[in-house]
């Protein structure tokens with residue numbers, strides 16, 4: 001493999017690099033051939049696309065390697081501040097195509113493979129998807145890594161190397177079936193194991209005090225169990241720069257010495273069992289998006305990766321010879337939701353118990369280092385841990401949290417004397433029912449910056465869930481509206497549009513998304529509009545082909561593609577979408593000549609395996625699809641498809657094919673949404689409520705280019721305060737009642753009136769997300785959509801405007817805001833000296 005092994009001096013490394021890891025097709029071809037032979041050991045004659053995938057991936061990683069090492073070296077030499085993004089999830093999606101794009105290697109790879117008789121697209125499809133996240137929160141972390149590297153910010157992503165990522169969803173008889181995601185099955189050519197970078201993490205047991213050499217009283221944690229965390233590094237190459245940052249994921253392993261204790265007592269099986277228990281910590285991603293589950297293993301995962309990450313930061317500081325007192329000058333540590341918020345107590349423990357700093361100094365460092373991003377207001381999603389469980393697992397951290405709380409509540413009392421109700425509300429320990437540790441309060445008290453993820457969300461955060469904290473520390477709060485990376489979600493996902501943009505505007509939109517504004521100059525050019533439509537049509541064809549192979553449902557690319565893809569959740573209201581479909585279905589059945597434009601309704605998304613109603617919603621979508629698609633009276637105007645296993649890879653086919661983006665959550669419930677931005681980027685129009693980032697999307701694109709409907713967050717809150725009665729909406733709306741009756745009657749379930757009863761009753765009896773209240777407005781708004789669609793030139797203008805005005809929703813803009821306003825971070829140019 002190594003035709004010219006680099007030697008020690010940098011000059012020699014650079015010379016070796018140009019020979020061995022050249023970016024031209026011939027060098028790349030040689031790299032593939034070498035890896036096929038020396039890394040994989042496959043005869044060329046027997047090599048399958050999967051072998052070629054692996055060989056190409058390794059050859060590409062070689063081409064990242066010098067940049068990667070040079071980047072790490074540069075950060076170390078220049079002693080600059082590093083952003084550490086702590087996240088329990090990184091929903092990266094496939095690496096290969098992204099790395100080819102960011103390295104400028106796409107054409108070379110296509111050529112090299114063609115010379116070997118292989119097709120690049122087939123090879124790209126062989127990559128298993130690293131699905132180490134549930135949905136928006138994990139994908140946001142991945143977009144942020146891409147932007148950090150592209151903007152040359154020194155940064156590390158820290159997370160968990162789950163052996164099984166988000167489950168693979170299959171649909172059987174209309175129901176969701178979960179299959180384990182064995183993404184590491186064939187090995188992972190992108191990661192490099194760093195077995196020498198490992199830390200011990202304690203668990204359980206008790207604490208005791210002792211006197212140190214100077215006679216000072218200190219605390220020692222005597223754990224019940226110790227687990228080792230091993231680093232696995234993945235390169236995160238920026239687009240068009242030499243910066244290649246690191247994603248460091250931790251994998252749990254048993255600690256030898258602990259096993260030996262059991263060996264010595266002769267209990268071999270006990271020792272092996274203990275080993276297995278240790279290694280379960282990083283086995284599987286919890287598949288719950290939003291509701292917190294409160295399981296011990298989940299707390300173990302959180303503590304495990306946070307402790308490894310903070311120990312790693314301290315080790316690097318030591319290596320650089322920087323005193324620990326300067327921790328916060330060198331690290332900005334961002335908490336992606338409360339999942340890593342135990343870090344506040346862990347850094348205090350490391351600084352006080354292990355580095356012997358005093359409390360005030362440790363606390364000043366901690367608050368200066370941490371920032372906290374909140375991603376949800378849903379009460380069931382706010383993490384708390386039962387106090388007894390917490391004490392049993394993390395006894396030292398509970399002591400520290402009590403002390404943080406004592407000092408914090410003194411501050412609250414000093415500021416608001418006599419207001420004990422406020423003290424109880426703000427306490428880190430909840431006393432409503434069984435006692436709990438409130439992680440959002442720990443994160444807020446321990447961070448100098450707290451942010452929401454869209455303007456409305458931050459506003460609601462400041463006025464509801466964290467209102468008391470906002471009153472105490474208004475200066476800590478700010479908004480950081482989410483963003484998405486245009487590299488993956490436009491350049492990779494939509495090659496047709498990418499080519500048109502490059503030809504029309506040049507290529508700077510890839511790193512300055514506001515450049516798309518210049519598209520507006522072409523909007524009145526009929527030739528441009530017709531090119532635009534041709535691209536959209538081809539994207540719809542591509543998706544229709546995919547859906548046909550996955551589900552057997554045939555869709556016509558001339559129809560309006562109306563798409564809702566996201567996790568299945570009541571608050572996201574996939575069932576509201578269904579009620580509209582069934583309204584059209586009934587109208588058509590009653591009047592076959594009804595003049596409505598033909599529409600394909602496309603859904604996709606996973607339900608948490610234990611979420612009963614969400615799973616019934618999937619079943620209902622598939623049942624409705626089965627009935628409608630098979631009914632010749634309606635299937636020339638309506639079709640419904642459910643794309644199984646919505647993930648990053650098929651998302652890249654879906655967003656570019658959409659005409660209409662469904663963003664119909666109950667106002668006040670969706671913190672931001674990021675799918676909404678990916679649709680907009682690809683020229684879809686949005687039908688949506690005033691929720692999350694929809695508000696800002698509408699501001700950018702203009703009221704006249706956005707289909708707005710529904711109650712506002714204030715109206716929702718008011719209705720719920722007054723005592724919302726869903727029956728009121730039923731009484732006044734015969735069509736709605738008829739649709740619900742139809743679902744309840746078993747019409748879509750071969751006469752089985754049981755299967756959808758819980759869904760119907762949920763709506764008629766309580767309707768927690770005000771589906772019925774928004775129904776009429778939604779249906780009316782969909783009529784406005786239909787009428788706009790009937791004028792293709794008008795629709796195309798609106799579509800172009802959506803793409804033209806989406807600049808604000810680039811993750812580059814979001815990352816610059818975090819860097820400037822929260823982290824105090826400067827870009828650092830990296831030069832890899834590579835030809």
Ligand code: B1H
Pocket residue numbers: 134136137140286287288289290291292293337375376381453482670671672673674692
């Ligand atoms: C979001 C989550 C989430 N908010 C708990 N909260 C999880 C909470 O495994 N868990 O325990 C997993 C995920 N995810 C989403 O974050 C919001 O709902 C979206 O509106 C937002 O766009 C996204 C990114 O900010």
